[in-house]
Amino acid sequence: MSEIILGKVIIRGKIRLKTGLHIGAQTEAIEIGGIDNPVIKDPLTGKPYIPGSxxxxxxxxxxxxxxxxxxxxxxxxxxxxxxxxxxxxxxxxxxxxxxxxxxxxxxxxxxxxxxxxxxxxxxxxxRTIFRDAHLCDNQNPDEIIEIKYETGIDRITSAANPRPMERVVPGTEFEFEIVYNVEDENDKKTDLENLIKLMKMLEDDYLGGSGSRGYGKVEFAITEVVERSRDYYLGSADQNLVFSDEEGKRPEEVLLEISGKL
Ligand SMILES: [Zn+2]
Known part of the structure:
Protein backbone atom coordinates (compact mmCIF):
# COMPACT_ATOMS: atom_id res chain seq x y z
CA MET A 1 0.00 0.00 0.00
CA SER A 2 2.81 2.37 -0.76
CA GLU A 3 1.98 5.41 -2.81
CA ILE A 4 3.13 5.73 -6.39
CA ILE A 5 2.89 8.54 -8.90
CA LEU A 6 2.32 7.65 -12.54
CA GLY A 7 1.67 11.25 -13.45
CA LYS A 8 -0.40 14.31 -12.68
CA VAL A 9 -3.37 15.94 -14.34
CA ILE A 10 -3.75 19.65 -13.74
CA ILE A 11 -7.10 21.41 -14.18
CA ARG A 12 -6.98 25.21 -14.33
CA GLY A 13 -9.55 27.89 -14.83
CA LYS A 14 -11.61 30.65 -13.30
CA ILE A 15 -14.27 30.78 -10.62
CA ARG A 16 -16.71 33.60 -11.32
CA LEU A 17 -18.99 34.88 -8.56
CA LYS A 18 -22.62 35.10 -9.65
CA THR A 19 -23.74 36.35 -6.22
CA GLY A 20 -21.85 37.80 -3.24
CA LEU A 21 -19.42 35.42 -1.54
CA HIS A 22 -18.74 35.24 2.18
CA ILE A 23 -16.01 32.89 3.33
CA GLY A 24 -15.41 34.01 6.90
CA ALA A 25 -12.02 34.81 8.40
CA GLN A 26 -10.88 33.59 11.80
CA THR A 27 -12.39 35.88 14.42
CA GLU A 28 -9.09 36.35 16.29
CA ALA A 29 -7.69 38.09 13.23
CA ILE A 30 -10.18 40.96 13.55
CA GLU A 31 -8.66 44.32 14.28
CA ILE A 32 -10.15 46.61 16.90
CA GLY A 33 -12.85 48.69 15.25
CA GLY A 34 -12.99 46.21 12.39
CA ILE A 35 -16.11 44.71 10.96
CA ASP A 36 -17.33 41.67 12.91
CA ASN A 37 -17.86 39.45 9.88
CA PRO A 38 -14.86 39.94 7.59
CA VAL A 39 -14.11 37.73 4.60
CA ILE A 40 -10.89 35.74 4.61
CA LYS A 41 -7.94 37.59 3.07
CA ASP A 42 -4.40 36.68 2.15
CA PRO A 43 -2.25 38.02 5.04
CA LEU A 44 0.50 39.08 2.62
CA THR A 45 -1.56 40.96 0.05
CA GLY A 46 -4.74 41.74 2.03
CA LYS A 47 -6.77 40.49 -0.95
CA PRO A 48 -9.68 38.08 -0.51
CA TYR A 49 -9.22 34.56 -1.84
CA ILE A 50 -10.98 31.21 -1.87
CA PRO A 51 -9.11 28.71 0.33
CA GLY A 52 -8.42 25.35 -1.33
CA SER A 53 -9.87 23.74 1.80
CA ARG A 127 -5.23 12.01 -4.75
CA THR A 128 -6.34 15.57 -5.30
CA ILE A 129 -4.70 18.87 -4.35
CA PHE A 130 -6.90 21.95 -4.23
CA ARG A 131 -4.80 25.13 -4.44
CA ASP A 132 -6.01 28.39 -2.95
CA ALA A 133 -7.84 30.37 -5.64
CA HIS A 134 -6.48 33.91 -5.80
CA LEU A 135 -7.93 36.96 -7.50
CA CYS A 136 -7.38 37.16 -11.25
CA ASP A 137 -4.82 39.84 -12.20
CA ASN A 138 -7.44 42.06 -13.85
CA GLN A 139 -9.49 42.39 -10.65
CA ASN A 140 -9.19 45.64 -8.67
CA PRO A 141 -9.00 44.60 -5.00
CA ASP A 142 -10.39 47.99 -3.90
CA GLU A 143 -13.63 47.48 -5.78
CA ILE A 144 -14.59 43.94 -4.92
CA ILE A 145 -15.62 44.04 -1.26
CA GLU A 146 -18.97 45.36 -0.07
CA ILE A 147 -20.60 45.56 3.34
CA LYS A 148 -23.98 43.96 3.43
CA TYR A 149 -26.32 44.40 6.38
CA GLU A 150 -27.99 41.14 7.32
CA THR A 151 -31.02 41.74 9.48
CA GLY A 152 -32.32 39.40 12.13
CA ILE A 153 -35.91 40.10 13.20
CA ASP A 154 -36.90 39.57 16.84
CA ARG A 155 -40.01 37.32 16.66
CA ILE A 156 -41.63 38.96 19.71
CA THR A 157 -40.83 42.66 19.38
CA SER A 158 -40.22 42.71 15.61
CA ALA A 159 -37.09 44.75 16.36
CA ALA A 160 -34.49 44.49 13.63
CA ASN A 161 -30.90 43.73 14.50
CA PRO A 162 -28.75 44.58 11.48
CA ARG A 163 -25.27 43.00 11.44
CA PRO A 164 -22.66 44.14 8.98
CA MET A 165 -21.16 41.40 6.84
CA GLU A 166 -18.35 41.70 4.33
CA ARG A 167 -18.73 39.93 1.05
CA VAL A 168 -16.97 39.75 -2.27
CA VAL A 169 -19.14 41.28 -4.98
CA PRO A 170 -20.69 39.37 -7.90
CA GLY A 171 -18.60 39.37 -11.07
CA THR A 172 -15.30 38.89 -9.24
CA GLU A 173 -13.04 36.23 -10.75
CA PHE A 174 -10.56 33.92 -9.04
CA GLU A 175 -8.01 31.58 -10.61
CA PHE A 176 -8.26 27.98 -9.48
CA GLU A 177 -5.94 25.02 -9.88
CA ILE A 178 -6.73 21.42 -9.02
CA VAL A 179 -4.01 18.77 -9.30
CA TYR A 180 -4.93 15.10 -9.57
CA ASN A 181 -2.24 12.48 -8.88
CA VAL A 182 -2.51 9.47 -11.19
CA GLU A 183 -1.89 6.40 -9.03
CA ASP A 184 -3.90 3.89 -11.05
CA GLU A 185 -4.63 4.34 -14.77
CA ASN A 186 -7.88 2.39 -14.32
CA ASP A 187 -9.28 5.03 -11.94
CA LYS A 188 -8.10 8.11 -13.85
CA LYS A 189 -11.06 8.68 -16.14
CA THR A 190 -13.70 8.16 -13.43
CA ASP A 191 -11.86 10.33 -10.91
CA LEU A 192 -11.26 13.23 -13.30
CA GLU A 193 -14.80 13.12 -14.63
CA ASN A 194 -16.06 13.15 -11.04
CA LEU A 195 -14.01 16.27 -10.30
CA ILE A 196 -15.51 18.10 -13.28
CA LYS A 197 -19.03 16.86 -12.49
CA LEU A 198 -18.57 18.19 -8.95
CA MET A 199 -17.82 21.64 -10.37
CA LYS A 200 -21.18 21.48 -12.11
CA MET A 201 -22.88 20.31 -8.92
CA LEU A 202 -21.20 23.09 -6.93
CA GLU A 203 -22.53 25.65 -9.43
CA ASP A 204 -26.04 24.54 -8.46
CA ASP A 205 -25.13 24.66 -4.77
CA TYR A 206 -23.09 27.35 -3.05
CA LEU A 207 -19.65 28.17 -1.71
CA GLY A 208 -18.99 29.79 1.68
CA GLY A 209 -21.64 30.93 4.14
CA SER A 210 -25.29 32.00 3.94
CA GLY A 211 -25.99 29.94 0.83
CA SER A 212 -29.68 29.56 1.66
CA ARG A 213 -29.89 33.37 1.64
CA GLY A 214 -28.48 33.58 -1.85
CA TYR A 215 -24.77 33.93 -1.19
CA GLY A 216 -22.02 31.95 -2.87
CA LYS A 217 -23.38 31.07 -6.31
CA VAL A 218 -20.36 30.50 -8.53
CA GLU A 219 -19.59 29.52 -12.10
CA PHE A 220 -16.58 27.56 -13.33
CA ALA A 221 -14.76 28.28 -16.59
CA ILE A 222 -12.11 25.65 -17.32
CA THR A 223 -9.20 26.99 -19.38
CA GLU A 224 -6.82 24.03 -19.35
CA VAL A 225 -6.57 20.34 -18.61
CA VAL A 226 -3.02 19.09 -18.96
CA GLU A 227 -1.63 15.62 -18.29
CA ARG A 228 1.99 15.19 -17.28
CA SER A 229 3.30 11.65 -17.04
CA ARG A 230 6.05 10.40 -14.78
CA ASP A 231 8.29 10.46 -17.86
CA TYR A 232 7.50 14.14 -18.41
CA TYR A 233 9.04 14.94 -15.02
CA LEU A 234 11.86 12.39 -14.97
CA GLY A 235 12.49 11.73 -18.64
CA SER A 236 11.92 13.56 -21.85
CA ALA A 237 8.25 13.01 -22.64
CA ASP A 238 6.05 15.95 -23.65
CA GLN A 239 3.03 16.96 -21.64
CA ASN A 240 -0.37 16.11 -23.10
CA LEU A 241 -2.62 19.13 -23.48
CA VAL A 242 -5.99 17.42 -23.10
CA PHE A 243 -8.01 20.63 -23.25
CA SER A 244 -7.25 24.30 -23.75
CA ASP A 245 -9.44 27.35 -24.25
CA GLU A 246 -8.32 30.86 -23.36
CA GLU A 247 -11.80 32.12 -22.51
CA GLY A 248 -12.66 29.00 -20.59
CA LYS A 249 -15.53 26.59 -21.09
CA ARG A 250 -18.25 25.29 -18.81
CA PRO A 251 -17.66 22.00 -16.95
CA GLU A 252 -20.30 20.10 -18.95
CA GLU A 253 -18.75 21.22 -22.27
CA VAL A 254 -15.27 20.22 -21.14
CA LEU A 255 -16.57 16.85 -19.98
CA LEU A 256 -17.82 16.13 -23.51
CA GLU A 257 -14.59 17.28 -25.14
CA ILE A 258 -12.18 15.30 -22.99
CA SER A 259 -14.11 12.07 -22.48
CA GLY A 260 -12.27 10.25 -25.27
CA LYS A 261 -8.87 11.70 -24.42
CA LEU A 262 -8.28 10.44 -20.89
ZN1 LIG B 1 -14.88 5.91 1.14
Whole structure:
Protein backbone atom coordinates (compact mmCIF):
# COMPACT_ATOMS: atom_id res chain seq x y z
CA MET A 1 0.00 0.00 0.00
CA SER A 2 2.81 2.37 -0.76
CA GLU A 3 1.98 5.41 -2.81
CA ILE A 4 3.13 5.73 -6.39
CA ILE A 5 2.89 8.54 -8.90
CA LEU A 6 2.32 7.65 -12.54
CA GLY A 7 1.67 11.25 -13.45
CA LYS A 8 -0.40 14.31 -12.68
CA VAL A 9 -3.37 15.94 -14.34
CA ILE A 10 -3.75 19.65 -13.74
CA ILE A 11 -7.10 21.41 -14.18
CA ARG A 12 -6.98 25.21 -14.33
CA GLY A 13 -9.55 27.89 -14.83
CA LYS A 14 -11.61 30.65 -13.30
CA ILE A 15 -14.27 30.78 -10.62
CA ARG A 16 -16.71 33.60 -11.32
CA LEU A 17 -18.99 34.88 -8.56
CA LYS A 18 -22.62 35.10 -9.65
CA THR A 19 -23.74 36.35 -6.22
CA GLY A 20 -21.85 37.80 -3.24
CA LEU A 21 -19.42 35.42 -1.54
CA HIS A 22 -18.74 35.24 2.18
CA ILE A 23 -16.01 32.89 3.33
CA GLY A 24 -15.41 34.01 6.90
CA ALA A 25 -12.02 34.81 8.40
CA GLN A 26 -10.88 33.59 11.80
CA THR A 27 -12.39 35.88 14.42
CA GLU A 28 -9.09 36.35 16.29
CA ALA A 29 -7.69 38.09 13.23
CA ILE A 30 -10.18 40.96 13.55
CA GLU A 31 -8.66 44.32 14.28
CA ILE A 32 -10.15 46.61 16.90
CA GLY A 33 -12.85 48.69 15.25
CA GLY A 34 -12.99 46.21 12.39
CA ILE A 35 -16.11 44.71 10.96
CA ASP A 36 -17.33 41.67 12.91
CA ASN A 37 -17.86 39.45 9.88
CA PRO A 38 -14.86 39.94 7.59
CA VAL A 39 -14.11 37.73 4.60
CA ILE A 40 -10.89 35.74 4.61
CA LYS A 41 -7.94 37.59 3.07
CA ASP A 42 -4.40 36.68 2.15
CA PRO A 43 -2.25 38.02 5.04
CA LEU A 44 0.50 39.08 2.62
CA THR A 45 -1.56 40.96 0.05
CA GLY A 46 -4.74 41.74 2.03
CA LYS A 47 -6.77 40.49 -0.95
CA PRO A 48 -9.68 38.08 -0.51
CA TYR A 49 -9.22 34.56 -1.84
CA ILE A 50 -10.98 31.21 -1.87
CA PRO A 51 -9.11 28.71 0.33
CA GLY A 52 -8.42 25.35 -1.33
CA SER A 53 -9.87 23.74 1.80
CA UNK A 54 -13.24 25.43 1.14
CA UNK A 55 -13.39 24.04 -2.40
CA UNK A 56 -12.25 20.61 -1.25
CA UNK A 57 -14.68 20.44 1.67
CA UNK A 58 -17.64 21.50 -0.42
CA UNK A 59 -16.88 19.14 -3.30
CA UNK A 60 -16.29 16.23 -0.90
CA UNK A 61 -19.61 16.76 0.85
CA UNK A 62 -21.47 16.95 -2.49
CA UNK A 63 -19.94 13.67 -3.71
CA UNK A 64 -20.64 12.02 -0.34
CA UNK A 65 -24.30 13.03 -0.54
CA UNK A 66 -24.62 11.82 -4.12
CA UNK A 67 -23.04 8.47 -3.22
CA UNK A 68 -25.15 8.23 -0.06
CA UNK A 69 -28.20 8.20 -2.32
CA UNK A 70 -26.78 5.08 -4.08
CA UNK A 71 -26.58 3.12 -0.81
CA UNK A 72 -29.14 0.53 0.25
CA UNK A 73 -31.81 2.22 2.31
CA UNK A 74 -30.60 0.89 5.68
CA UNK A 75 -27.11 2.32 5.06
CA UNK A 76 -28.26 5.82 4.15
CA UNK A 77 -28.23 8.78 6.47
CA UNK A 78 -25.65 9.77 9.04
CA UNK A 79 -24.58 7.94 12.19
CA UNK A 80 -22.52 5.01 13.45
CA UNK A 81 -22.52 2.12 11.00
CA UNK A 82 -24.10 4.20 8.20
CA UNK A 83 -22.46 5.31 4.95
CA UNK A 84 -21.93 8.79 6.44
CA UNK A 85 -20.62 7.12 9.57
CA UNK A 86 -17.67 8.99 10.97
CA UNK A 87 -18.00 11.85 13.48
CA UNK A 88 -15.18 14.35 13.14
CA UNK A 89 -16.88 16.81 15.49
CA UNK A 90 -17.74 16.22 19.15
CA UNK A 91 -20.50 14.22 20.85
CA UNK A 92 -22.53 17.41 21.39
CA UNK A 93 -21.72 18.96 18.05
CA UNK A 94 -21.33 16.04 15.68
CA UNK A 95 -20.02 16.56 12.16
CA UNK A 96 -20.72 13.37 10.23
CA UNK A 97 -18.72 12.57 7.12
CA UNK A 98 -18.15 9.49 4.99
CA UNK A 99 -14.77 7.83 5.51
CA UNK A 100 -13.70 4.30 4.53
CA UNK A 101 -12.03 2.49 7.41
CA UNK A 102 -9.16 0.90 5.54
CA UNK A 103 -6.87 1.40 2.57
CA UNK A 104 -8.39 -1.25 0.32
CA UNK A 105 -11.93 0.00 0.79
CA UNK A 106 -10.77 3.57 0.19
CA UNK A 107 -9.06 2.54 -3.03
CA UNK A 108 -12.37 1.23 -4.32
CA UNK A 109 -14.28 4.31 -3.14
CA UNK A 110 -14.74 7.30 -5.44
CA UNK A 111 -14.99 9.71 -2.48
CA UNK A 112 -12.01 8.55 -0.42
CA UNK A 113 -9.80 8.14 -3.50
CA UNK A 114 -10.22 11.78 -4.47
CA UNK A 115 -10.42 13.34 -1.03
CA UNK A 116 -8.52 10.94 1.24
CA UNK A 117 -9.35 9.24 4.49
CA UNK A 118 -7.50 9.01 7.78
CA UNK A 119 -9.33 6.37 9.74
CA UNK A 120 -7.98 4.32 12.63
CA UNK A 121 -6.90 1.45 10.40
CA UNK A 122 -4.76 2.88 7.62
CA UNK A 123 -4.61 6.23 5.86
CA UNK A 124 -5.44 6.81 2.24
CA UNK A 125 -3.93 10.15 1.22
CA UNK A 126 -6.10 12.26 -1.07
CA ARG A 127 -5.23 12.01 -4.75
CA THR A 128 -6.34 15.57 -5.30
CA ILE A 129 -4.70 18.87 -4.35
CA PHE A 130 -6.90 21.95 -4.23
CA ARG A 131 -4.80 25.13 -4.44
CA ASP A 132 -6.01 28.39 -2.95
CA ALA A 133 -7.84 30.37 -5.64
CA HIS A 134 -6.48 33.91 -5.80
CA LEU A 135 -7.93 36.96 -7.50
CA CYS A 136 -7.38 37.16 -11.25
CA ASP A 137 -4.82 39.84 -12.20
CA ASN A 138 -7.44 42.06 -13.85
CA GLN A 139 -9.49 42.39 -10.65
CA ASN A 140 -9.19 45.64 -8.67
CA PRO A 141 -9.00 44.60 -5.00
CA ASP A 142 -10.39 47.99 -3.90
CA GLU A 143 -13.63 47.48 -5.78
CA ILE A 144 -14.59 43.94 -4.92
CA ILE A 145 -15.62 44.04 -1.26
CA GLU A 146 -18.97 45.36 -0.07
CA ILE A 147 -20.60 45.56 3.34
CA LYS A 148 -23.98 43.96 3.43
CA TYR A 149 -26.32 44.40 6.38
CA GLU A 150 -27.99 41.14 7.32
CA THR A 151 -31.02 41.74 9.48
CA GLY A 152 -32.32 39.40 12.13
CA ILE A 153 -35.91 40.10 13.20
CA ASP A 154 -36.90 39.57 16.84
CA ARG A 155 -40.01 37.32 16.66
CA ILE A 156 -41.63 38.96 19.71
CA THR A 157 -40.83 42.66 19.38
CA SER A 158 -40.22 42.71 15.61
CA ALA A 159 -37.09 44.75 16.36
CA ALA A 160 -34.49 44.49 13.63
CA ASN A 161 -30.90 43.73 14.50
CA PRO A 162 -28.75 44.58 11.48
CA ARG A 163 -25.27 43.00 11.44
CA PRO A 164 -22.66 44.14 8.98
CA MET A 165 -21.16 41.40 6.84
CA GLU A 166 -18.35 41.70 4.33
CA ARG A 167 -18.73 39.93 1.05
CA VAL A 168 -16.97 39.75 -2.27
CA VAL A 169 -19.14 41.28 -4.98
CA PRO A 170 -20.69 39.37 -7.90
CA GLY A 171 -18.60 39.37 -11.07
CA THR A 172 -15.30 38.89 -9.24
CA GLU A 173 -13.04 36.23 -10.75
CA PHE A 174 -10.56 33.92 -9.04
CA GLU A 175 -8.01 31.58 -10.61
CA PHE A 176 -8.26 27.98 -9.48
CA GLU A 177 -5.94 25.02 -9.88
CA ILE A 178 -6.73 21.42 -9.02
CA VAL A 179 -4.01 18.77 -9.30
CA TYR A 180 -4.93 15.10 -9.57
CA ASN A 181 -2.24 12.48 -8.88
CA VAL A 182 -2.51 9.47 -11.19
CA GLU A 183 -1.89 6.40 -9.03
CA ASP A 184 -3.90 3.89 -11.05
CA GLU A 185 -4.63 4.34 -14.77
CA ASN A 186 -7.88 2.39 -14.32
CA ASP A 187 -9.28 5.03 -11.94
CA LYS A 188 -8.10 8.11 -13.85
CA LYS A 189 -11.06 8.68 -16.14
CA THR A 190 -13.70 8.16 -13.43
CA ASP A 191 -11.86 10.33 -10.91
CA LEU A 192 -11.26 13.23 -13.30
CA GLU A 193 -14.80 13.12 -14.63
CA ASN A 194 -16.06 13.15 -11.04
CA LEU A 195 -14.01 16.27 -10.30
CA ILE A 196 -15.51 18.10 -13.28
CA LYS A 197 -19.03 16.86 -12.49
CA LEU A 198 -18.57 18.19 -8.95
CA MET A 199 -17.82 21.64 -10.37
CA LYS A 200 -21.18 21.48 -12.11
CA MET A 201 -22.88 20.31 -8.92
CA LEU A 202 -21.20 23.09 -6.93
CA GLU A 203 -22.53 25.65 -9.43
CA ASP A 204 -26.04 24.54 -8.46
CA ASP A 205 -25.13 24.66 -4.77
CA TYR A 206 -23.09 27.35 -3.05
CA LEU A 207 -19.65 28.17 -1.71
CA GLY A 208 -18.99 29.79 1.68
CA GLY A 209 -21.64 30.93 4.14
CA SER A 210 -25.29 32.00 3.94
CA GLY A 211 -25.99 29.94 0.83
CA SER A 212 -29.68 29.56 1.66
CA ARG A 213 -29.89 33.37 1.64
CA GLY A 214 -28.48 33.58 -1.85
CA TYR A 215 -24.77 33.93 -1.19
CA GLY A 216 -22.02 31.95 -2.87
CA LYS A 217 -23.38 31.07 -6.31
CA VAL A 218 -20.36 30.50 -8.53
CA GLU A 219 -19.59 29.52 -12.10
CA PHE A 220 -16.58 27.56 -13.33
CA ALA A 221 -14.76 28.28 -16.59
CA ILE A 222 -12.11 25.65 -17.32
CA THR A 223 -9.20 26.99 -19.38
CA GLU A 224 -6.82 24.03 -19.35
CA VAL A 225 -6.57 20.34 -18.61
CA VAL A 226 -3.02 19.09 -18.96
CA GLU A 227 -1.63 15.62 -18.29
CA ARG A 228 1.99 15.19 -17.28
CA SER A 229 3.30 11.65 -17.04
CA ARG A 230 6.05 10.40 -14.78
CA ASP A 231 8.29 10.46 -17.86
CA TYR A 232 7.50 14.14 -18.41
CA TYR A 233 9.04 14.94 -15.02
CA LEU A 234 11.86 12.39 -14.97
CA GLY A 235 12.49 11.73 -18.64
CA SER A 236 11.92 13.56 -21.85
CA ALA A 237 8.25 13.01 -22.64
CA ASP A 238 6.05 15.95 -23.65
CA GLN A 239 3.03 16.96 -21.64
CA ASN A 240 -0.37 16.11 -23.10
CA LEU A 241 -2.62 19.13 -23.48
CA VAL A 242 -5.99 17.42 -23.10
CA PHE A 243 -8.01 20.63 -23.25
CA SER A 244 -7.25 24.30 -23.75
CA ASP A 245 -9.44 27.35 -24.25
CA GLU A 246 -8.32 30.86 -23.36
CA GLU A 247 -11.80 32.12 -22.51
CA GLY A 248 -12.66 29.00 -20.59
CA LYS A 249 -15.53 26.59 -21.09
CA ARG A 250 -18.25 25.29 -18.81
CA PRO A 251 -17.66 22.00 -16.95
CA GLU A 252 -20.30 20.10 -18.95
CA GLU A 253 -18.75 21.22 -22.27
CA VAL A 254 -15.27 20.22 -21.14
CA LEU A 255 -16.57 16.85 -19.98
CA LEU A 256 -17.82 16.13 -23.51
CA GLU A 257 -14.59 17.28 -25.14
CA ILE A 258 -12.18 15.30 -22.99
CA SER A 259 -14.11 12.07 -22.48
CA GLY A 260 -12.27 10.25 -25.27
CA LYS A 261 -8.87 11.70 -24.42
CA LEU A 262 -8.28 10.44 -20.89
ZN1 LIG B 1 -14.88 5.91 1.14
Missing amino acids: SLKGKMRSLLEKAKNAEQPEDMRGAGDGKYIGRNIGTANNPIWIHSCEDYNKAKGCEVCRLFGTSSKGSNFPA
